[in-house]
Amino acid sequence: MKTAPGRSRLAQTAAALLLSGNAGTALPHEHMPPANPGQAVASRPAKPTLAIGATVDSQGRIWLARVENRALLVSHSADDGKHFSAPVVVNAEPENIGAEGENRPKIAVTRNGTLHLTWTLLLPQPYTGEIRYARSTDGGKTYSAPITINDDKRLASHRFDSLVSDGGDRLAIAWLDGRDRDAAKEKGDAFVGASVYFSRSDDNGASFRANRKLTDHTCECCRTALTWTTNGPVALWRNVYGTNTRDFALAHLDSGELQRLADDEWNIDACPHHGGGIATGGDGTLHAVWYTHGKNRQGLFYRQVKGDRMSAPMAFGNPQAQAGHATVAANGQTVLVTWREFDGQAYGAMAMLSRDGGISWNEPRRIATTEDAADYPIPLIHSDRMQVVWNTLREGVRIMEVE
Numbered sequence: 001m002k003t004a005p006g007r008s009r010l011a012q013t014a015a016a017l018l019l020s021g022n023a024g025t026a027l028p029h030e031h032m033p034p035a036n037p038g039q040a041v042a043s044r045p046a047k048p049t050l051a052i053g054a055t056v057d058s059q060g061r062i063w064l065a066r067v068e069n070r071a072l073l074v075s076h077s078a079d080d081g082k083h084f085s086a087p088v089v090v091n092a093e094p095e096n097i098g099a100e101g102e103n104r105p106k107i108a109v110t111r112n113g114t115l116h117l118t119w120t121l122l123l124p125q126p127y128t129g130e131i132r133y134a135r136s137t138d139g140g141k142t143y144s145a146p147i148t149i150n151d152d153k154r155l156a157s158h159r160f161d162s163l164v165s166d167g168g169d170r171l172a173i174a175w176l177d178g179r180d181r182d183a184a185k186e187k188g189d190a191f192v193g194a195s196v197y198f199s200r201s202d203d204n205g206a207s208f209r210a211n212r213k214l215t216d217h218t219c220e221c222c223r224t225a226l227t228w229t230t231n232g233p234v235a236l237w238r239n240v241y242g243t244n245t246r247d248f249a250l251a252h253l254d255s256g257e258l259q260r261l262a263d264d265e266w267n268i269d270a271c272p273h274h275g276g277g278i279a280t281g282g283d284g285t286l287h288a289v290w291y292t293h294g295k296n297r298q299g300l301f302y303r304q305v306k307g308d309r310m311s312a313p314m315a316f317g318n319p320q321a322q323a324g325h326a327t328v329a330a331n332g333q334t335v336l337v338t339w340r341e342f343d344g345q346a347y348g349a350m351a352m353l354s355r356d357g358g359i360s361w362n363e364p365r366r367i368a369t370t371e372d373a374a375d376y377p378i379p380l381i382h383s384d385r386m387q388v389v390w391n392t393l394r395e396g397v398r399i400m401e402v403e
Contacts, residue, residue: 050375051104052397054389056382058111062389062399063140065107065117070094072105072119074140080387081399090134090143096122098129098159101376102223102273102325106163108171113139116205118149118163118173127220129159131175135205149199151211152179157194157220160275164226164233171205172233172253174198174224180216193240194220198253200233215239215258219246223275229284236261236278236288244269248276248290250305262301262313264294274324281357282332289326289337300326300339304358316352316364317341323350329379329386333357336386336402338377346370349377349390351402367400 053065063076064084071094073087091097098120099105105119115136120129131149136142150158157178165171177197184191196214201207219238227234232254239249239260246268248261266272276290286305292298300317303310317323321341329336335354340347348366368377370392378389379402386402 049099050373050391050393051099051101052375052378052389052391053105053107053117054378054380055107055109056380056387057109057113058382060382060385062380062387063107063109063115064389064397065090065105065119066391067097067099067105067119070096072097072117074107074115074117074136074143076140077399080401081389081397084397085140088136088140088143090117091132091146095132095146098122102221102275103160106161108163108165110165110169110204111167112204113137114204115140115143116163116165116171117143118161120159120161120175121148122159123155125155127157127159127178128155129157131158131161131173133173133205133208137204149173149208149211150175150177150179150197151199152177154179154182156182158197160221160223162224162226162235164228166228169202169204170228171201172198172226172228173200173208174214174226174233174235174237174253176218176220176224176237177213178220180213192217192243194218196224196235196237198233198235200253212253214251214253214256215249219271221271221273222246225276225278227278227280227286229280229286231255234278234280234286236276236290238272238275238290243267246272247292247294248288250278250286250288259305259308261288261290261305261310262292262303263296264292265296266292266294268293277327277337279328279330279335281330281335283357285330285357287328287330287335287358289328289339291324291326299323302326302328302337302358311358316361317350321348325376327376327379329381331381334381334386336379336381336388338379338388340374340376341366347372347374347392349374349388349400351377351379351388353386353402365402367402368398370394 072090161175181191222238225236301313326339372393375391
């Protein structure tokens with residue numbers, strides 16, 4: 001693929017902004033929420049953000065996707081974050097890209113080295129957006145022109161995307177979608193929450209199938225999550241049960257069969273802005289983490305799911321330290337969970353590790369701290385190595401080993 005015209009100037013600007021020599025060098029971030037929640041304002045200069053995407057390839061190189069000055073930038077490190085390659089701009093034309101908290105760019109890399117990226121393009125109207133996709137087939141040197149995945153052509157909410165690959169030619173993208181809610185309101189019908197839609201590619205991102213709806217009545221602003229199993233992709237999201245009970249559910253995209261993850265009974269007439277995480281172990285066991293403040297339980301929880309069988313929810317994290325935004329990675333019997341805490345003085349990147357498929361766990365560890373703004377830590381597993389990627393305002397991107 002050739003670099004699109006006009007990319008070079010944006011790339012030069014971006015390269016000057018993204019750290020390319022030392023991962024410990026912090027960028028001059030200004031961490032501010034937009035005027036309307038979940039909405040970038042077109043007339044305001046875009047702000048650097050802390051929310052990043054991260055993945056690891058078969059060679060152990062760590063890839064980062066981040067947003068600076070309305071540019072989506074990708075770089076990689078072959079030495080555990082000591083140095084990063086010069087950033088490459090994915091989008092030739094600047095875009096208002098969602099990169100705050102629960103909304104962030106996603107990146108995946110396949111066994112043949114193809115890089116896949118998705119992100120949410122925030123539109124000027126409040127809470128509206130589009131799901132965007134681009135790929136690189138030359139090892140991250142150049143990227144295809146971005147395309148819009150949601151195919152309804154409606155000015156509506158399409159946000160909080162998630163991306164997963166089977167490692168080969170198959171991809172799935174899921175997101176929260178407001179097209180049916182808007183259509184219902186136009187008819188004067190009631191509609192609670194949003195919907196989950198998804199699209200599949202079976203040719204390494206060269207083309208995508210028509211959008212399919214997974215379910216209606218979901219929470220509007222909690223991130224979705226995807227994992228790939230032997231039976232295809234599985235999605236996790238915060239569902240709306242009854243009037244306003246917001247508990248997590250999961251489903252196989254191919255069959256559409258829904259399963260309630262937990263009966264927390266969190267009744268709240270608002271979106272918690274607090275999604276969950278899901279990963280697949282080597283034996284097909286699903287490992288799920290989530291946050292709730294329900295009638296039946298409160299805090300962060302982990303459980304295993306295998307078919308119709310689920311382990312008892314296991315609490316973790318310190319509720320007095322605002323433990324939240326957990327994510328999970330798994331490979332075989334190794335499971336790594338990360339989350340963020342705040343003790344009143346500093347943010348901490350927390351991690352706990354299981355080597356027997358989630359049956360037993362080591363003691364939770366605070367592996368890093370910062371006294372300034374911080375993203376949520378991201379767990380990575382490759383070969384026999386467990387690592388955590390954490391971006392903070394003061395220290396920049398850090399990659400830390402978990403023993």
